[in-house]
Amino acid sequence: MAEPSVWVIIPAYNEGQVLAETLRELQEYNASYHLVVVDDGSTDNTSGIAREFAVHLLVHPMNLGQGAALATGIEYALRQKADIVVTFDADGQMRPADINPLVEAVVKDGLDVALGSRFLKSADSKMPTLKKIILRLGTIFTRLTTGLNITDTHNGLRAFKAETFAKLHITQNGMAHASEILTAIARCKLTYRELPVTIRYTEYSKRKGQGASNAINILFELFSRGGK
C-alpha cells in the first residue's frame, strides 16, 4: 500500500506574527505533509505570510471561530482524498515532533483517532495554574457527559482517520468544538488513544490564547446550541 497522505489543518486567526515560524518548523519536520492553512477572517497579514509557503490556503470571508476553521480545512482535505487528518494550531504552541506518533497510532494500530494530551507527561511545560485547574474540570465534565476517560479534553493536536471524521458532523463554530469531537467519539464508539504532547506556553500564546474565563463561554456555547 502506498504511504497514506497526511493533511495538517492549521486554523489561523491573526497569527501573522508567528505563522511563518510555525510553517517553517512543520516543513522542516516532514516535507511530505500537506499543509492547509485556514485564515479565519484575520485582519492582519496571516494570508500573506501563508502565501510565502507551499501550503493550501483557504480564507474565510469573516471570522467564524476555530471550530469552523477546522471544519473548513478538514472538509477540504477530505475532498482532496486525504487519508489522515491532523489538527495543529498556528500559534506556535505545538511541536511538529508530536505529530508523527499520533499519525503512527492511527496508521499502524488502526485507530480512528489519536488525541494529544498535555497531562500524560510528568515533565509538563509551564502551563498557568489556573488553566490547569480549568482543564481538569473539563475532564470531569467530559467524563460525566460522555463517559470518556480522557486526561486532556481541550487539546488541539489530534490525528484522525479521514473516513472517520467525515462521519462526525462537527457543528460548533467556536471553541466548544473540542467537546463536540469527544461527544462524537463516544457516540460513534470510535477507537482512540491519548499520547503525550508538549505544548509551549510562550508570552505570545498566553496573551492571545484562551484565558481561563473562556471556559464559561465554551460551556455556554455547548448548551445554547445543544438542542439542535
Added chain:
Amino acid sequence: MITIKLILIALLLVILRAFLVQKSLLLIKRAVAVLMFAGLLILVLFPDISTRAANIMGIGRGADLLFYLAHLFFLLVAVTLWRRTITLNDAVTRLARELAIRNAERPNEKAD
C-alpha cells in the same frame, strides 16, 4: 381625546399596511394580522372593553391585561427572531466555508 385616538388609528393602519404588502406572506398570517389589528382598533375606540375583559378573567385593570398580552407577544417575537438568527447564521457559515473551499489557493498555482 379624539386626536390621540385618530393618531393611534392612523398608526395602526400604517403598520398593518406595511405588514400586508409583503408579497410572500402566508394567508394564515395575513388573517391573524388583520384580526389582531381589528382587536387593537376596537380597543382604541372603546377602551372600556379591556377593563370588562380583565374583570371577567379576574385581573384588576384593563391596562394590566393589555400589559400581559403585550409581554407575551414580544416574547414570542423575540424567540422567533432568535431562532431565525440561528438559522441565518448557520446558512452564512456554510456559505462562507464553501466559498473558502472553492477559492482554495493550492501550493503549485501561487501567483508568484
